[in-house]
Amino acid sequence: MEQITVIKIGGNVIDNAEALARFVERFAALEGPKILIHGGGKLATRLAEQMQIEVKMIEGRRITDRPTLDIVTMVYAGLVNKQIVAALQAAGCNAIGLSGADGNIVRAHRRPATPIDYGYVGDIDGVDSRLLASLLEQGLTPVFSAIMHDGEGSLLNCNADSVATAVALGAAVVAPTDLIFCFEKRGVLRDADDESSVIERITAANYTALKAEGAVKGGMIPKIENALKAVAQGVRSVRIKHADDLLREAGTTIENQ
Amino acid sequence: MEQITVIKIGGNVIDNAEALARFVERFAALEGPKILIHGGGKLATRLAEQMQIEVKMIEGRRITDRPTLDIVTMVYAGLVNKQIVAALQAAGCNAIGLSGADGNIVRAHRRPATPIDYGYVGDIDGVDSRLLASLLEQGLTPVFSAIMHDGEGSLLNCNADSVATAVALGAAVVAPTDLIFCFEKRGVLRDADDESSVIERITAANYTALKAEGAVKGGMIPKIENALKAVAQGVRSVRIKHADDLLREAGTTIENQ
Numbered sequence: 001m002e003q004i005t006v007i008k009i010g011g012n013v014i015d016n017a018e019a020l021a022r023f024v025e026r027f028a029a030l031e032g033p034k035i036l037i038h039g040g041g042k043l044a045t046r047l048a049e050q051m052q053i054e055v056k057m058i059e060g061r062r063i064t065d066r067p068t069l070d071i072v073t074m075v076y077a078g079l080v081n082k083q084i085v086a087a088l089q090a091a092g093c094n095a096i097g098l099s100g101a102d103g104n105i106v107r108a109h110r111r112p113a114t115p116i117d118y119g120y121v122g123d124i125d126g127v128d129s130r131l132l133a134s135l136l137e138q139g140l141t142p143v144f145s146a147i148m149h150d151g152e153g154s155l156l157n158c159n160a161d162s163v164a165t166a167v168a169l170g171a172a173v174v175a176p177t178d179l180i181f182c183f184e185k186r187g188v189l190r191d192a193d194d195e196s197s198v199i200e201r202i203t204a205a206n207y208t209a210l211k212a213e214g215a216v217k218g219g220m221i222p223k224i225e226n227a228l229k230a231v232a233q234g235v236r237s238v239r240i241k242h243a244d245d246l247l248r249e250a251g252t253t254i255e256n257q
Numbered sequence: 258m259e260q261i262t263v264i265k266i267g268g269n270v271i272d273n274a275e276a277l278a279r280f281v282e283r284f285a286a287l288e289g290p291k292i293l294i295h296g297g298g299k300l301a302t303r304l305a306e307q308m309q310i311e312v313k314m315i316e317g318r319r320i321t322d323r324p325t326l327d328i329v330t331m332v333y334a335g336l337v338n339k340q341i342v343a344a345l346q347a348a349g350c351n352a353i354g355l356s357g358a359d360g361n362i363v364r365a366h367r368r369p370a371t372p373i374d375y376g377y378v379g380d381i382d383g384v385d386s387r388l389l390a391s392l393l394e395q396g397l398t399p400v401f402s403a404i405m406h407d408g409e410g411s412l413l414n415c416n417a418d419s420v421a422t423a424v425a426l427g428a429a430v431v432a433p434t435d436l437i438f439c440f441e442k443r444g445v446l447r448d449a450d451d452e453s454s455v456i457e458r459i460t461a462a463n464y465t466a467l468k469a470e471g472a473v474k475g476g477m478i479p480k481i482e483n484a485l486k487a488v489a490q491g492v493r494s495v496r497i498k499h500a501d502d503l504l505r506e507a508g509t510t511i512e513n514q
Contacts, residue, residue, distance in 0.1 A: 050308050070336055078335015079327055082404060082412055086358040090410035096360040101343040103353040103397055131395070138391060140360055147339060153347035155339055 001136060001175040003236075005034045008164035012184045013243045014041035014080060023182070024084065026246040028091035033136040033175070035167055036095070037144045038084060039160040044075040064119040064157040072157050073099075076145040085143055096140045100124075100148030101155065103131050106166065108148035108156050122148050122156030124163065127170025136174075142167075161223065165230050172234040179235050181223070182243040187251035188224065190215045202254045204228055227254040258393060258432040260493075262291045265421035269441045270500045271298035271337060280439065281341065283503040285348035290393040290432070292424055293352070294401045295341060296417040301332040321376040321414040329414050330356075333402040342400050352398045357381075357405030358412065360388050363423065365405035365413050379405050379413030381420065384427025393431075399424075418480065422487050429491040436492050438480070439500035444508035445481065447472045459511045461485055484511040 007027065013019050027036060048055060048071050056063040064072065081097040088095035100106030108122035135142055144167060146160040161181070168179040187198035199215060202224060210216045216224055227238035231254055241251025264284065270276050284293060305312060305328050313320040321329065338354040345352035357363030365379035392399055401424060403417040418438070425436035444455035456472060459481060467473045473481055484495035488511055498508025 047308075051304075052307075073339050074331035074335040076335075077339050078331040078333075082330050082334045082356050082358055085356070086406040086412050087410050089358055089361050089406060089408060094361060095358075097356070097358070099339050099342070099354070101339055101346055101352075101354070104346050104351060134395060138388070149339075149343040149346060151346060153344050155343050 001033050001133070003032060004136065004171040004175050004177045005030060005032060005180065006037070006164060006168040006171055006177060007034065007180045007182060007246070008037040008160060009039065009182045009243060010160070010184075011039045011041035013182065014038060015043070019243060020084075021087070023243045023246065024087045024091055026244075028088055028093040029247060033141075035132070035136075035142045035144070035171065036084070037146070037160055037164040037167060038076075038080060039146065040072065040076045040080065043080065044072050047071050047075055058116050058118075061116070061118065063117070064121050066120065069120040069155060069157060073147050073155055077147040081143060081145045088141065088143065093141050094139055095143045096135065097143045097145070099145055099155070100158070100163075104128065104149075104151065105131050105142075106144075106148050106163065107151060108158060109150055110154070110156060120154065120156050122150065122158045124148065124158060124166040127166050129170045129173040132167070132170055133174040161226065165226055165235075168230060168235045169233055172236070176236045178237045178239065179227075179230060180239045180241065180246070181227075182241060182246060184242065186242050186245070187240055188216060188220055198250075199252050202228075202252060203257055204232070205257065224254065231256040258290050258390070260289060261393065261428040261432050261434045262287060262289060262437065263294070263421060263425040263428055263434060264291065264437045264439060264503070265294040265417060266296065266439045266500060267417070267441075268296045268298035270439065271295060272300070276500060277341075278344070280500045280503065281344045281348055283501075285345055285350040286504060290398075292389070292393075292399045292401070292428065293341070294403070294417055294421040294424060295333075295337060296403065297329065297333045297337065300337065301329050304328050304332055315373050315375075318373070318375065320374070321378050323377065326377040326412060326414060330404050330412055334404040338400060338402045345398065345400065350398050351396055352400045353392065354400045354402070356402055356412070357415070357420075361385065361406075361408065362388050362399075363401075363405050363420065364408060365415060366407055367411070367413055377411065377413050379407065379415045381405065381415060381423040384423050386427045386430040389424070389427055390431040418483065422483055422492075425487060425492045425495075426490055429493070433493045435494045435496065436484075436487060437496045437498065437503070438484075439498060439503060441499065443499050443502070444497050445473060445477055455507075456509050459485070459509060460514055461489070462514065481511065488513040
């Protein structure tokens with residue numbers, strides 16, 4: 001394969017039926033071998049409310065107890081994943097929905113219970129690059145939810161950004177791989193209120209300065225640092241862009257140098 | 258491939274955690290290329306109750322309206338499918354969970370709205386034998402829920418027995434295929450109250466007599482007639498047996514002659 005594109009869409013796209021339909025059309029039109037990772041959206045929270053399952057938080061972070069694991073498995077690996085796959089099929093893209101357990105394609109382990117027991121939350125160990133390549137070579141487009149497994153029979157709720165990064169690293173073993181994070185902003189913005197203030201390029205070399213001057217801050221810091229780690233480990237580039245810009249040269253590009 | 262075994266388990270096995278664990282162990286131990294189709298169980302009905310979604314029936318048959326379709330997709334294609342896949346992985350079987358939309362592996366169409374509009378209920382058009390064979394050749398074990406799609410973006414709720422029969426016919430193109438329906442009885446019984454009254458063998462030749470003398474009756478009639486059709490169309494044999502007898506020569510065998 002010449003190159004592979006790995007794309008992650010977040011909950012904001014999934015929660016908006018029109019934005020999702022636009023994304024599906026653009027994703028289907030994207031040429032070459034590609035992989036989609038989707039987040040969850042608010043449906044799982046709404047379902048938990050309807051089922052009167054209490055959302056447990058520790059230090060501001062959600063705990064995945066057993067009833068919550070069942071809900072995210074139903075919503076992410078079931079409803080959201082299969083709806084996206086069916087929509088992609090209708091758009092002419094031969095999608096195949098996967099959790100980490102399917103074909104044991106992503107291996108994870110339950111996060112240690114200390115200092116905080118997050119419940120059925122997993123961290124990723126690795127991706128089966130051979131199976132991934134074989135699916136792509138058959139013309140299939142893998143579509144991942146963030147539900148993984150521990151290999152011992154338990155499903156695990158993982159972070160979709162981490163799944164996307166791990167899958168991109170797994171793909172990079174096979175062919176040059178670009179990872180795109182699609183969200184609701186035009187890229188990494190110098191000024192959060194100004195969509196025209198996109199930082200075009202971030203590398204390890206200019207990151208320290210961008211962070212020092214406050215151009216990269218808050219929730220963007222871990223995202224950029226993960227992206228820098230991914231490009232340092234072998235992903236060719238990471239792009240952060242608006243979902244509507246998928247087919248356009250746009251957004252922020254993070255490269256190794 | 259020398260031969261393929263296609264196995265269907267019903268809701269009674271899925272609803273019973275111990276019976277399911279026993280089945281998973283036996284299924285994992287079964288040698289050779291194999292495929293699993295699972296029904297739904299009572300979880301979808303319980304979830305609908307919790308969500309206060311009314312079950313609509315027409316002439317005693319359940320209607321799959323949109324909220325019900327979402328529920329069966331969550332429960333069958335999500336929770337049940339991924340739990341079985343994770344359990345099989347733990348038992349050393351390289352399972353991959355599939356709906357019909359995944360890889361467009363099963364094509365279906367929505368049942369016509371006349372005389373009765375069943376809602377999002379589908380009838381199966383065919384199975385992609387090439388993709389099925391390719392997955393089996395990679396050492397993967399496909400695990401199907403009965404959620405299919407129409408190729409136009411809509412998911413469809415199908416009958417798991419029909420999915421099993423269609424998948425077996427699709428597999429039979431590739432290699433001699435045996436189809437096993439696992440349920441909670443020892444086979445087709447002459448006397449419903451006597452588990453030792455198993456009819457060992459049914460063929461087109463002796464079926465008419467068995468039906469005339471009342472040895473095959475009620476809900477067994479469509480099951481046997483579907484099985485006879487499957488063997489007439491190319492499935493090598495159909496077996497109806499207790500889930501606990503999976504690895505044993507037991508139950509009722511339906512053959513072409």
